[in-house]
Amino acid sequence: MAQKTLQASTRFSRDTDHPVQQALFPAHEVSSKDTGPAARAMPGILADARDYQVRAVDDIQAGLAAGGRGQMRAACGTGKTKMSLWAALRLVPPGGIVAIVVPTVGLVAQTLAVWKQEHGDYDALAVCSDTSIDEDYFAGTKDILEPITTNADVVDTWLRLPSNAAIRLIVGTHVSAHVVGEGLQLAGVVADLLLVDEAHRTAGRVDKHTAMVHDDEVLPALRRLYMTATPRVQARRSPGEQDTALVSMDDEEVFGKVLFSYPFSQAIADGWLDDYRLAVIGVSQAEVLAVLRDASPPRPGAAVSAEMPSEHTAMVQAALARAAVEFGLRRVIAFCPRIATAREFTDTLPATLESLAPHHRPSRPLHAEHIHGRMKQAHRNTVLAALADPPDDGWAVISNAKCLSEGIDVPAVDCVVFTEARQSVVDIVQGVGRALRRNPDGTGVATILVPILLPDDPGEVDEILDAGRYDVLWQVIVALRAHDEVFGSVLDRCRADRFDGADEVRAKITVDLPGGYDNARFLDHLTIRIVKSATSQWWDGYGHLKRFHESHGHPYPTVDHVVAGYKLGAWVGRCRQQYRQRRLAPDRVHALLDLDFDFDFDRAQAAWMARLAVATSFHAAHGHLDPPSGVLMPDGTDLRAWLGVSRRAFHNGTLTADRGSALDKLGLDWSTPDPWDVLVDKISAFHTEHGHLKASKRDPDPRIAAVATALLRCRGRHRKGKLAAHLVSALDSMGIVWEPNEEAQQAGIAAAERYHARVGHLLPEADYVDETGFALGNWVHKQRQDHQKGKVPDRRRNALDALGMVWQQVFEADWQHRIDIAARFRTHHGHLRVPPKHPPCLDLRGQEWDLHKWINRQRAFRRANRLSEEQIAALDALGIDWAPLDSRWETKLSALRALHARHGSLTPCVDDENYTQMCNLLANLRSAYRADKLDASRVEALEELGIVWDPSETSWRNMIAFLRDCRDRHGTITVPWDTVTPAGVRVHSWMSSQRRLRRDGKLPQERVCVLEELGMQWAEQAHMRRAIAYLADAERYRAHHGHLDVLATDTQPADVNTKALSKWLDWQRECHHNSTASVEHVAALNQLGIDWTGERVKERHWLYTYEIVRQRLATTGTVDVTPDDDDPDSARLATWLKKQRSLKAYGRLAPDRQALLDALNIDWTPDIRGTWTRAIEEVNAYVRQHGSIASVRNGTRTDTGFDLHAWLRRTRNKAARGDLYPSQVEELVQLGVLSPTPHPAESRGESPQ
Known part of the structure; x- marks a missing residue:
């Protein structure tokens, strides 16, 4: 099946009325009564699951039991793979098909490993390849033991094979999803469950390759579960903005509802x-x-x-x-x-x-x-x-x-x-x-x-x-x-x-x-x-609207309204437009709704005309305009109440002339009835209809919400003793509860007592919710607000006082608590200079805080004008130093004077205990001087001590003098690597920096001339440094062994990298052979007794390898070695033995070496078929001992030391390439090493060789 991409009109979800979908799902009706194999065979599968994982499995089972799509959003590291596995066991019937698509081949291997660990009763097929793997992906197909393919025909054949497994599992990558889908369609089946891991990668443009996992025409599945830790929500484009559509994870038609959510903060x-x-x-x-x-x-x-x-x-x-x-x-x-x-x-x-x-x-x-x-x-x-x-x-x-x-x-x-x-x-x-x-x-x-x-x-x-x-x-x-x-x-x-x-x-x-x-x-x-x-600039506009709402009481600025240069009215208009186009993000919609924002506010006139039409119809039917309560308009508004609002607007002068004229034509009586009678009539109508007075202001029905508001107003007037007696009697007859809030307050007191008994204070966080679900943090905050307004009854206040209630706002009480601790420090120490390592203090909640950092923050807050006058006065009373850097000047100056007294200048010596600190101090002072940030008095004090504002010139002159002295005394300025000037400057590092400056064109010409006059060599000396290091290693090696025949495998001396030294000596031999070696290096190596031919090293290497083979014979009984990809020694030994046989065959093996090998009874003509037979015997022995090879893992060896896992992997790869004889393949199938899957050559219509 050719790869296909989605278009904007692609049908994502299942539609049984569509002919294509009927063809894909001919006989796969899902019953919510179906249960997976775990429901019968594995009742304890969730025994070790965490509580949220159990909830997740239950929610996913309930949401997908009848088919469809859904999402599981869970934080990273919470076990999404296991939760999806357990849900699959609940949802999929025996023998059902589970397909899983993941982003990478490494995740294919890991997912299969989790399934093997948690549930072994399945047949698995991997659909992926290494062709799309980046160089740095962690794993490849070599890490997958299950059969692997990228051919839809192989998937088709695999699905048709008989299986007794509880689940048939197909795991592939996102880019191979179309192969899985084509194989399902060729086999005439659909997946019972499709699991899409890292589903955020499939969001975005619908025409990208990974979006095909959403399409039932590409990958047919009865159920889809999308899993991610970071859901990707796309802003929808406006109709004329772009042709290419976007898929967003908040689109339930594509991704389904969120069946389970376990966010990061909850985890x-x-x-x-x-x-x-x-x-x-x-x-x-x-x-x-x-x-x-x-x-x-x-x-x-x-x-x-x-x-x-x-x-x-x-x-x-x-x-x-x-x-x-x-x-x-x-x-x-x-x-x-x-x-x-x-x-x-x-x-x-x-x-x-x-x-x-x-x-x-x-x-x-x-x-x-x-x-x-x-x-x-x-x-x-x-x-x-x-x-x-x-x-x-x-x-x-x-x-x-x-x-x-x-x-x-x-x-x-x-x-x-x-x-x-x-x-x-x-x-x-x-x-x-x-x-x-x-x-x-x-x-x-x-x-x-x-x-x-x-x-x-x-x-x-x-x-x-x-x-x-x-x-x-x-x-x-x-x-x-x-x-x-x-x-x-x-x-x-x-x-x-x-x-x-x-x-x-x-x-x-x-x-x-x-x-x-x-x-x-x-x-x-x-x-x-x-x-x-x-964050988005959108929140700037929201902040302006929020403050507008606080000052005006509504969130509706005029279109041309501008605040502080911000066009707020235009911003509100854009929000309405984006909302109508479904392009406004859900969190922004909720934020605007919190401000009582009405997205349809501009249709108020149309709503008024609709209400007038109802009034006209009522007048035509009854001949008057005095309706009883309960006559509702299309928007749910009570007609009688609306007419009352219109009367009040008329008397207030806010009713427009055209609206007044329209109501006049209907004969409206403009005299205003008692509004309290109207409210009670509304309450009575509700009681007649429902038989109770339990109405909520949050009810989506505006009529019920209006009744709840009327009840609140009546209760408030009753508390003040101003509600008429006949209205009180009428409400009593309906069973009104005059103080419904008292029960909630008692629940708050009980929650506060439980919290205080547990933690010892009553300072919960603002968003704290206790174990019963009571929002204690919000309730305590409300008590403080009511206390400031004098609304807390004495009995409740006394109960809270007994629990240590802090009636101030928490941040004010906490600040006072911290200033009290600072005062105690001041009393004890006589100052407020808190050291950085001062022991932590405890706040009102018993949590640790740092007094030193708190004092520093107060200084920063004062600079930012964030401290009140009272707070500044309190800190002033403790003697706070608002500018501690200025106070430290005298300390720094004293240290500089001590330096001058010690050395006669302000040049620190490398042996000084405070060398680094003094260097940094002088560097900061010079930087401040160059930036003109030093006071004149401080400049004068430093110049009295002889400070050099530009030390680079002085340093240059001192180094030139040192080099001249070296040349005069030694005839050269080439000095040992670790030479240091009296001022503590490393000569080699300084000369390297001069070379770098000259190379970059930054060294003045006059300095170049001075250095050349001294004999400066501009060539890079990095190789000399390495040579010196290697010669030092060579000396240590010779002192330890008495020779310089270094092998890379030598382990002594421990402080020498023998592998690197061996390579360097080989390179020196090559340079010596080509007459390009340094004279100094040749002389030094001759003193150490180097063998320039390298024959002694080769002899040592041969004898070292021979000893390994001899030891192998003593431990395993054979010298034959099977190369192992995971054991580089085995491959090296096999190559070495092969080379010895080749030398023997051509008569080039030295007689003494042949005698040594003959003593090991080496087989000079090994039988390749014998090697295969021995490997098969090892497999048979393992099967007899363990029942099958299913338990073979990486590193598994037989009792004889045979690496069974490595041999199985190599043999399967050979079988996949067609490099085995048919008889060998048949042997492997009988042993369970290979599945009876068609040979790759056969699937292409070719004859296996």
């Missing part, structure tokens, strides 16, 4: 997912340059690209180290843009850590590796095992490009870090999902790390934020919004309220900047940028 609240923090770690450019300057030389054997990290990589690594220290991180995944950068990240990370100060890097040992999709499975498992349990009680960092992003089952981690912005926001969303999975060994709070590069001048930070250079941060915020609906609503609300709710956004963000930067100011500015980057 956190239930303890199944970790909460998260967004850690923004700043690293200054000066810190990065220091890391690059001090980074240790590369370890021998490292890739050339890994000898020095790039500036950006060093910045990310430094931030990661600080975050690991601050948050105690032990398991970290780093997402890099490419495989090469992922390799660079982990290769250079150890050197970067060594260059950092001890308090800025973890004390635990580091295990750093990169991982990619082309790795062998054994290697991947080793890397992931180190991530799950870091070796040596250390911390592990695993870098990758994309293979760990979507769906793959990896260990829970403490942190994810994105090194650069991503092309795909979906990659960011899936990567963030990695950090949110529950980590039993973690702290319960996942860290999403975003490193940022800061300018050296703290004053430039705001400008860089405004320039929008932090794309990674904005992408991560968008990803968090996709996961966390609550966080998304907080962002929208914050923008609509003009950042009044910014504290809720800040609560999720931790900022850590270097010394000299203002964390609080940065966080304030960052919050504004985050909200603007992650």
Whole structure:
């Protein structure tokens, strides 16, 4: 079947009246009484399921029992695959067909593994191929043990084969869905259930390939279940905007109703997912340059690209180290843009850590590796095992490009870090999902790390934020919004309220900047940028409309209404237009409805004319216009009540002349009856019709809602003693309850007592709902509001006082509580200079908070005019220092004077204990001087100490003097690698920087001339550094072994990378043979006794391999080796033996070596058929012991050490390629190794060879 794409008019859902659909579903009527195999054979299938998973299975079964479509929206890491599996067992009848489509081949393998673990009674077929796999996807078809095809004819044949399994399972990729569908149609069957995993990928344009999963003409299924953690809702295009239609996950015709939802916030609240923090770690450019300057030389054997990290990589690594220290991180995944950068990240990370100060890097040992999709499975498992349990009680960092992003089952981690912005926001969303999975060994709070590069001048930070250079941060915020609906609503609300709710956004963000930067100011500015980057400008308009509603009492500005330059009236008009075109998002519709917004407000005149028509009809029928209550108009309005409203409008002068004239013609009596009599008449009519007075204001019927309002008004007037006695009597006769609120208040008191008994206070969060479903947080807030208005009865107030009720608003009481703690600190210490490591304090709810940070926030709030005069006065009374940086000037000046007294200048020495701090202080002062931000008095004080405002020139002159001295004394300026000047400058690093400046055209010509006069060599010296390192390793190796015949497999000495050293020595031999070797290298290696021919090394290697073969003979009884893809040693030994046989056959095998091999009884002419027979015997022995090969897993070996799993995989691949004899295939089918599936050659109409 040719691939097909959907058009805008494609029929997505099943329609039994359509002839095409009748052909697809000829005899597949679904009965809600059908039950799956689990309903009878596996009653305990949900025994270990979580409570929400049980609810999900029940809801899905109820929603799809009779067929149709539905959605399951559940947060990442909550077990969507298992829930869909259990639902399938409930829904699909015995022998039924379940089809599953997933985005990648890796997910095909993982889904099959979950089904095998949870439910083994099924036959499975995989429909996918490696042709669409990116280089860095985690898995390929080699990881799938089940039969694999991309041919619809094979699917057809497989479906026609007899099967006794409970379920026939087809698992394919999104791009192979059409093959599954064609196979179903060729077989004349439909899938009983289609499961679409990561369903958000199928939303969007209907003409894209993955959208075909929605079409029953392409993939026929009785039921469809769409699963996702991040539903994708598309804004619908207007009719003239674009021809191509869009599919949105809120379209129930395509995706069905949401049968079960388990959002991220609920999963956190239930303890199944970790909460998260967004850690923004700043690293200054000066810190990065220091890391690059001090980074240790590369370890021998490292890739050339890994000898020095790039500036950006060093910045990310430094931030990661600080975050690991601050948050105690032990398991970290780093997402890099490419495989090469992922390799660079982990290769250079150890050197970067060594260059950092001890308090800025973890004390635990580091295990750093990169991982990619082309790795062998054994290697991947080793890397992931180190991530799950870091070796040596250390911390592990695993870098990758994309293979760990979507769906793959990896260990829970403490942190994810994105090194650069991503092309795909979906990659960011899936990567963030990695950090949110529950980590039993973690702290319960996942860290999403975003490193940022800061300018050296703290004053430039705001400008860089405004320039929008932090794309990674904005992408991560968008990803968090996709996961966390609550966080998304907080962002929208914050923008609509003009950042009044910014504290809720800040609560999720931790900022850590270097010394000299203002964390609080940065966080304030960052919050504004985050909200603007992650929300729509639509919420600006909504905020203006909300404030208009608060001031005017309605949400209907005029068309030309403008507020603060914003065209609010035009914005409201666009909202109405988008609503009529069904292009206004549901959350925006609900937000407008919260403001009592009427989308049809512009049709008020038409509604009035319709009501007039009813009045005219009543007058024509009765001859008057005095209807009783209960005569309803088409919109549900009571005719008598409407006429009363018209009378009041007439007397108020608000009834237009044309409307008054129309009612005059009907003879309306304009005298106004008592409105209370009208209300009671309305209530009486309701009582007559329903027999009770239980009416709700939220009732969708406007007549019932109006009765509820009338009852509220009558109760209010009765409380004031102003309701007429005859009306009271009439309402009593109907059984009115005058105080219906008292019962609810008693329930509130009981809930408050339960909460206080459990936590010891009465300060619930505003959205807190207790275990009975009572909204206690909202109720307590309402009590405070009523108390301020004097509406809380004494009895209720006394009951709440006994529970320690705080009648102030919580934020006011909390601020007073914190200022009291600050006062106690002031009393005890005599000042308010709280150290950063001051023990945490407890707030009114018993939660910890930091007094040092709180004092800093008050300073920031005052600068932002966010403190009241009373709060400022209270802090002033405690002696707060509003400008602590100025207060520290004298401390800094004293330190500089001490430096001058110690050295006679302001040049720190590298041996000084505070060398780094003094260098940073001087750098900041010079930066402030250049920016004209230093007071004249401070400039004068520094110049008295002899400060050099431009130290680069002085440093240059000092280095030239040092080099001249070296030349005069030694005849050359080439100095040892670790030479340092008296000022602490590394000579080799300085000369490298001069070469780089000259190469970039940035070194002045006069300096070039000075250096050339000294004998400067401009050629790059990187290879010299590596050669020095390798020669040092060679010396250590010779001292340990007494020779220099290095094998890559040598393990001693432990501090030498023998594999890299062996390669380097081979390269030196080649250079020596070509007469291109360095004279210095040749001389040094001659002193160490190198064998330039390499014959001794070859002899050692032959004897080393021979010893392995001899040991294999002693342990296995044979020297024959079967190559194993997962065991590189086996392939190497097999090749070696093959080579020895070849040398023997050509008479080129040395006699002494042949004698050694003859002593092992080596078979010089091995029988290939004998090898096959031995393998078959191993399989037979395993089947006799275990009953079948179904239990074979990766790494399974027989009692003789035979790798059964590897042999089965290789043999199946050979069978799929047609590389086996028919007799061999028949043998494998009888043993259950191969299914009786048509040979690929046969399915193409060819003859198998």
